[in-house]
Amino acid sequence: MESLRLEQQKLDKKGNLSKTIGDVQKTIDLLTAAREAVAADGTAAAPTLAKVKRPLKASLDQVNSDIKEIYSAHKDYSKALDKKFKPQPIPASHHDALSSQPALTNRAIAMHLLREGQFDVAQTFLSELESRPKPARHDQDEDSLMQDGDNIEPSHTDFKIPGDMQSQFAHMYTVLDALRRHHNLDPAIQWARQHSHRLDQRGSNLEFDLCRLRFVELYCQDNDPNDYMSGPLKALEYARQTFPNFSARYMRETSSLLGSLAFAPALTSSPYKSVFYNNDAWEHAASSFIREFCAMQGLSEKSPLYTAATAGAIALPVLEKLERVMGEVGGQWTSVNELPVEIPLPQSYLFHSIFVCPVSKEQGTDANPPMMLPCGHVIAKESLEKISRGNKRFKCPYCPVEGHPKEARKVFL
Numbered sequence: 001m002e003s004l005r006l007e008q009q010k011l012d013k014k015g016n017l018s019k020t021i022g023d024v025q026k027t028i029d030l031l032t033a034a035r036e037a038v039a040a041d042g043t044a045a046a047p048t049l050a051k052v053k054r055p056l057k058a059s060l061d062q063v064n065s066d067i068k069e070i071y072s073a074h075k076d077y078s079k080a081l082d083k084k085f086k087p088q089p090i091p092a093s094h095h096d097a098l099s100s101q102p103a104l105t106n107r108a109i110a111m112h113l114l115r116e117g118q119f120d121v122a123q124t125f126l127s128e129l130e131s132r133p134k135p136a137r138h139d140q141d142e143d144s145l146m147q148d149g150d151n152i153e154p155s156h157t158d159f160k161i162p163g164d165m166q167s168q169f170a171h172m173y174t175v176l177d178a179l180r181r182h183h184n185l186d187p188a189i190q191w192a193r194q195h196s197h198r199l200d201q202r203g204s205n206l207e208f209d210l211c212r213l214r215f216v217e218l219y220c221q222d223n224d225p226n227d228y229m230s231g232p233l234k235a236l237e238y239a240r241q242t243f244p245n246f247s248a249r250y251m252r253e254t255s256s257l258l259g260s261l262a263f264a265p266a267l268t269s270s271p272y273k274s275v276f277y278n279n280d281a282w283e284h285a286a287s288s289f290i291r292e293f294c295a296m297q298g299l300s301e302k303s304p305l306y307t308a309a310t311a312g313a314i315a316l317p318v319l320e321k322l323e324r325v326m327g328e329v330g331g332q333w334t335s336v337n338e339l340p341v342e343i344p345l346p347q348s349y350l351f352h353s354i355f356v357c358p359v360s361k362e363q364g365t366d367a368n369p370p371m372m373l374p375c376g377h378v379i380a381k382e383s384l385e386k387i388s389r390g391n392k393r394f395k396c397p398y399c400p401v402e403g404h405p406k407e408a409r410k411v412f413l
């Protein structure tokens with residue numbers, strides 16, 4: 001890696017056009033000066049041209065040698081890259097899980113574009129999919145293709161995106177833009193109020209967080225140094241109108257906010273400083289809004305395509321190594337939906353808990369799922385069958401409670 005870093009430094013120093021641009025400018029200056037001399041005195045044309053010939057050639061040679069240097073710096077860097085990262089096939093390309101599900105893949109791409117606010121690109125993508133010619137099969141001659149009108153290739157367009165998805169996301173971006181760029185809470189508060197009931201059901205704090213921000217905003221507004229109560233009074237009025245709606249769930253927070261009024265003249269040295277001077281609160285509200293907005297549409301907070309692609313990129317080196325090792329030992333993956341190695345992913349990319357039976361130390365599968373015993377301990381189904389010797393009463397391996405296999409329940413992770 002060190003040698004690559006050195007090459008990178010060399011490329012940064014030599015692989016740019018700044019010197020060449022200077023030398024090209026010198027050539028232009030030479031020619032401009034000659035043209036002006038000729039324009040000023042027509043009779044001087046021949047001697048001027050003769051005089052400029054030699055420096056012009058030298059200047060052009062200089063430009064050429066500049067470019068050579070850049071070219072060689074690029075060549076060296078690309079050689080170093082090739083040496084470090086040997087060209088390798090992308091792992092698992094021969095069992096490409098995506099190719100059998102083009103419609104789902106295309107849906108994920110279209111939805112990703114919509115949720116990123118790339119509406120034009122999404123529309124182009126969808127209309128190009130529609131107008132795409134049906135894929136022809138290469139293993140047939142023309143006659144049989146003509147006889148066989150059925151398209152047995154999986155369809156690329158067999159998916160639906162709810163018709164209002166684009167307008168929903170357009171609305172989301174309007175609200176976010178107001179919130180992030182203009183610190184304008186109105187559209188977000190309006191949205192939260194419209195969905196108040198469902199937000200409450202989800203246990204979301206969004207509506208209250210937005211109203212707290214509004215309280216802080218009013219508090220700090222129009223702070224006339226001669227009339228320190230101007231902002232706080234407005235905040236108090238707002239609190240009187242709004243806080244009763246929240247008092248059941250946010251009693252502590254609302255009374256604490258009202259308590260801040262007592263510190264109005266010296267807020268910065270009060271215990272409320274962190275509430276009032278918190279730059280993260282806006283971004284926090286914005287990401288909470290995205291989360292709740294997507295949840296209302298039945299969508300996850302992050303684009304699944306983004307999550308899958310990022311997790312895939314993180315996993316790539318392990319998969320690559322796995323395939324290489326498997327290739328060397330001639331091994332095969334035994335289970336279809338599982339990888340034989342652990343792929344370390346950050347916590348935020350873990351979605352499915354894995355169960356390992358404490359008795360057999362085996363990982364749970366569809367055929368051997370975790371089972372909860374009447375005492376609450378969980379073991380794998382096969383272990384349960386073993387300790388109950390078919391279908392008899394048994395004692396839990398971890399506590400004295402006895403049970404019958406019938407009383408055990410399958411656990412879904």
Ligand SMILES: [Zn+2]
Binds near residue numbers: 376399
């Ligand atoms: Zn037990």
